[in-house]
Amino acid sequence: MIDARYAVGIDLGTTHCVMAAVDLTASDQDDVAQWTVSIPQLTAPGAVEDRPMLPSFLYLPHPDELRPDDRTLPWGEQPPFVVGELARAMGGRTPIRLVSSAKSWLCHPGVDRRAAILPVEAPDEVERVSPLQASMRYLEHLRAAWDQHYPDAPLTEQDVVLTVPASFDPAARELTAEAAEAVGLGHLVLLEEPQAALYHWILAARGEWRKQVRVGDIILVIDLGGGTADFSLIAVTERDGSLELVRVAVGDHILLGGDNMDLALAHAVRAKLAEQGAQLDPWQLQGLTHGCRNAKEILLGDAAVETVPVVVPSRGSKLIGGTLRTELTRDEVTRNLVEGFFPWVDASARPTSRARAALTKLGLPYAQDPAMTRHLAAFLARQVGATRDLAGFEDRLPEGASFLHPTAVLFNGGVFKARSLLDRTLEVLNGWLAAEHAPPVRLLEGADLDLAVARGAAYYGYVRRGRGVRIRGGTAKSYYVGVESATPAVPGMEPPIEALCIAPFGMEEGTQAQLPPQEVGLVIGEPVRFRFFGSSVRRTDHVGAVLEEWAPEEIEELEEIEATLPAEGRQPGEVVPVRLHAAVTEVGTLRLEAVPRTGGETWKIEFDVRGES
């Protein structure tokens, strides 16, 4: 570990980035010197302000749109693009030049994340950027902002903890780490966002957390950000007389968040305005979405309020004449948000999914079922066995339980500022528990819904130095490659595929898996692709295990992986038997290598290989 002065946590969010720091020299045990770092950014052409958050938006202006002076940043640069608040504001008027939700694109398995594809709707003359580059732009801005504040302690020399959704697959994690390394953040570790939220809760409780949980607790973390829903389960265990935390399961990647909810409300209100004969342009729809978000928070925060006026300002200077006025009622919020996104469902409910049309427009794979509660039910049911092999948890779950029973819950993300959405989630969850004669969950209080992830990440940088409790757990999946089985070929049928385990569940950072005994053939000089699988429930498969069949919900197919053996010193076309070796790097990314039978060389296997799709 380097001799850093600060541990810096960066929440590279779908809609906002936040940066927090811990002064390592001024902190001792539970007494932690921790703060969020303000981020100077353009808020209007030529005007710079400090803000606690950096909106994750990148605007690619036309050369005549802004003068170079109008793009000047406090550190003297005049980049040909804009990030942050001004980017968001300009994008509201000119959406074709706005890159948003780059993080969701970064984990979109259907596109080449290194290809310049954003903004998708941009005309040809706009020089597009890749999801990877967009992430780099935000990180560059954060680095410069940090260096401006702390010129004597540049960010590249600090311990940086960058958060990712727990549901990020190995390719998305590697791309995130690559973006950070490309802007010089070499002393980097990745941390799952729900874990960061829990670290923040531990930090905020200042040592008292040990009194608020007990051995045998299963903490459910529900992190509902602007663009994604992320679930994790963390068990409280004991080792050598002190409490320990083990992350036992993470949920699937669900592209569903607060922005979807605000947009759903805005569309409902737009329909109402359309009945009155008013048509909104995209800028006005954005104004309406903003108005609906505020109105929603008032309605869901105060049960006495029945309606909140929502106004859509006019585009022109005639404000009074052109402003549209309507209202949002409690009934509309209940119907669209509470019942639409958090419906009362049984624990046996599952998200509905319809087959996607064959020709879909290039777009993000948003969750098809907006019901958070159904996604949660599916997650808890799939993970019913998550604690079965954990010491001390053998008898925790009653016989015949249909889902894993959490005992405590921690909420994170701006959505839960609307208290009644939090209450509804609790009611539904407690209803499921009551049906199986389990006690209700305890709510872990003290969350900071917007800033917790960055703060928790900075705190993690501190506890990594051995100064606090760490959440163990390692990788939340076991990984497999597809190999064709050696059965005789049947004409007209694809040879059946078998899954060879190459990385077991729960690999910790900086550890290596064993070499599997099986070998696969690689062709020299030609890219060879393998089907790649992950399982969040098969916890006991060891390296070399071969699965001939499996239940569809047990194993999920990930993107293909690809190995290319260079032709140097070998005969192109020759087949070399190799074994596939997995390791988890110190950064926290999965690394796969092809290891030939002889010679010391190894070849890296790439995750992100689409490109031609």
Next chain:
Amino acid sequence: MNASQPNFPTRLALALRAFWRILADSEFARQALRLERGESAPTVPVGEQPKPAVFRETLSESALQLLALLQQEGRFVDFLEENVTAYSDTEIGGAARVVHEGCRKVVRDHLQIEPVRTEAEGARLTLAAGFDAAAVRLTGNVVGQPPFTGTLMHRGWRVAQITLPKLAEGHDVRVLAPAEVEL
């Protein structure tokens, strides 16, 4: 009561004269302030002339900057420039929400405004000698010597902190809102 005290009309005339002279003559204002704080009048050395009043030109830049922010977030200039007599109260009310919400955000984000007096309005309070006359204005039956006891009619407002955006060189603050041309 001292027999030599002036009567009310005399006092009123003096107050009005003093009011204008305090505004126009900084040296007189300085002396009036001393008198009002109950300090003894300084002896002016013979032959020394009062210095001519010097008024500061306030910088219009930050005023324009604040106005631009109020327009940007709260459509403040649009609202003021419109003829409100042509509209119904309902229409004005709708627009007022835009103005109120946006301007309030600007004020909350950039100015830290706090009351001068923390007591509830209507409360009785006592001002000791040497109170800051710029921050507390005496009204009504203003006679006698401090400590003064009276009723708080308005709490007053004071800016504790102001943070306006930093501007790039060459930024034209006179453009409060650029014209928008949609292509």
